[in-house]
Amino acid sequence: MTSPRLATYSVDGAIHYGAVTDKGIVDLSARFAGEYPTLREVIAADALMQLVEDTAGRAADHALDAVTLLPPIPAPEKIICIGVNYPDRNAEYKDGQDAPKYPSMFMRTPRSFVGHGTPLVRPRASQQLDYEGELVIVIGKGGRHIVEKDALDHIAALTLCNEGTIRDWVRHAKFNVTQGKNFDSTGSLGPWIVPYTNEAQIADIRLTTRVNGELRQDDRTSRLIFDFRYLINYISTFTTLMPGDVIVTGTPTGAGARFDPPRYLKPGDVIEVEAEGVGLLRNGVVDETL
Numbered sequence: 001m002t003s004p005r006l007a008t009y010s011v012d013g014a015i016h017y018g019a020v021t022d023k024g025i026v027d028l029s030a031r032f033a034g035e036y037p038t039l040r041e042v043i044a045a046d047a048l049m050q051l052v053e054d055t056a057g058r059a060a061d062h063a064l065d066a067v068t069l070l071p072p073i074p075a076p077e078k079i080i081c082i083g084v085n086y087p088d089r090n091a092e093y094k095d096g097q098d099a100p101k102y103p104s105m106f107m108r109t110p111r112s113f114v115g116h117g118t119p120l121v122r123p124r125a126s127q128q129l130d131y132e133g134e135l136v137i138v139i140g141k142g143g144r145h146i147v148e149k150d151a152l153d154h155i156a157a158l159t160l161c162n163e164g165t166i167r168d169w170v171r172h173a174k175f176n177v178t179q180g181k182n183f184d185s186t187g188s189l190g191p192w193i194v195p196y197t198n199e200a201q202i203a204d205i206r207l208t209t210r211v212n213g214e215l216r217q218d219d220r221t222s223r224l225i226f227d228f229r230y231l232i233n234y235i236s237t238f239t240t241l242m243p244g245d246v247i248v249t250g251t252p253t254g255a256g257a258r259f260d261p262p263r264y265l266k267p268g269d270v271i272e273v274e275a276e277g278v279g280l281l282r283n284g285v286v287d288e289t290l
Contacts, residue, residue: 006052007069020064039073044140048193074110085251087099107178122266128262129164133217134248136158136160136189137157139241156244191280191281203222207273208275209252225250270282270283
């Protein structure tokens with residue numbers, strides 16, 4: 001049985017949200033926008049399953065290929081990205097160090113992401129655009145100092161990320177990666193969110209990334225160095241998590257920079273990030289034209 005899927009999309013110049021079914025998209029914003037302007041407000045009201053239930057028996061309003069899918073959560077307060085969170089990824093650094101004691105992390109801006117089906121943009125400033133397939137948790141119930149035993153109760157939904165990175169720009173400064181992680185339209189989020197239901201749903205998800213059909217990344221969430229409970233606890237120690245916040249949980253080994261020679265993305269490439277029970281996020285690549 002297909003998991004419920006909720007998406008943000010544009011059609012005829014307007015932004016909507018709705019449920020993705022086998023027959024297309026049921027426009028839920030037409031019925032709920034007065035109460036919930038976007039999916040972020042739906043999440044804040046703990047109303048995702050209300051929308052799923054409302055979808056039952058309704059005909060699709062749009063064909064899926066007739067709309068443009070957007071990042072599912074519009075203007076999240078925070079997009080927090082976790083680095084080096086799979087064992088083999090840590091080994092890629094070849095620095096002889098054990099797994100880190102605490103997670104590496106950085107922030108990204110909403111403008112650095114596009115939705116499913118929209119090409120990533122290789123910027124004029126660099127040809128070192130790389131891919132990083134990742135599973136994403138979306139925060140539902142906010143909070144500060146969230147204890148690990150309660151942490152999963154704060155997850156609203158799951159989605160996917162291609163956490164596109166400009167490799168030479170992450171090395172511009174002595175100890176930050178912000179520049180190389182925030183070029184406009186270099187990453188993607190989506191294609192939709194899948195409501196979180198229970199721990200078994202996230203315990204052992206297979207996550208893969210393919211470039212032009214070639215398998216490049218392949219790992220499972222059961223192998224995370226810092227699991228979802230820990231991440232929510234750790235992050236909420238220093239910042240208040242808010243409904244709709246996005247936590248990008250780390251990428252497996254196999255990014256293009258780790259090949260010899262590196263295999264960076266170029267116009268015409270197609271990247272597919274896929275996770276069991278969540279979906280498939282697909283994007284092409286174009287050069288910046290501005």
